[in-house]
Amino acid sequence: EVQLVESGGGLVRPGGSLRLSCAASGFTFANAWMTWVRQGPGKGLEWVGRIKIKAHGETIDYATPVKGRFTISRDDSNNALYLQMFSLKTEDTAVYFCVAGLGFSAEDYWGQGTLVTVSS
């Protein structure tokens, strides 16, 4: 069974930093494109960024609002995905979902999400 478990969310002040993790199991992590998607309180879904597999150059793309502030990385040996967030803004407040693409699409399976609150 595919499982994606996010952790690392919490309350952080504007300008602060936070690192989210996603522990993956139930599939060959090294073969999966991995994506972060977020959802602000009462809002729709917003794509944050994606990292491809090693065979595809581990190419990383970011959404415009987070480019230069967020960094996505992966550790295939530990089946883990990370989202390092710097210079956080109040508008970054959201539930952050870890999403795995296993070949059907880039967004086949979703974790339950972790809440990040940016507030003073």
Place this chain on the structure above:
Amino acid sequence: DIVMTQTPLSSPVTLGQPASISCRSSQSLVSGDGNTYLSWFHQRPGQPPRLLIYQISNRFPGVPDRFSGSGAGTDFTLKISRVEAEDVGVYYCMQGSQSPQTFGQGTKVEIK
């Protein structure tokens, strides 16, 4: 960025009746490889989204066949042939043909 526009934003439906959601993109979603990366997701309250349809019309494993997707270019449709109680929630289209990927605003489906 490609803008995805869904209509309607709210859809009250009767159990057992069909429902339809439209999604329009600001530019063609035909990718350089010839594929069209248009997906549909369903999110129930308090739950993460789940994939229903990928590449316009392919149902994800386990998705009931009452869900179907169609369209081409810039215009796409999700249809539910007979709405069941478990189908309530918000439906999102998403394009993956051009980075950054973008979602529609969401369509809330509720039972009349």
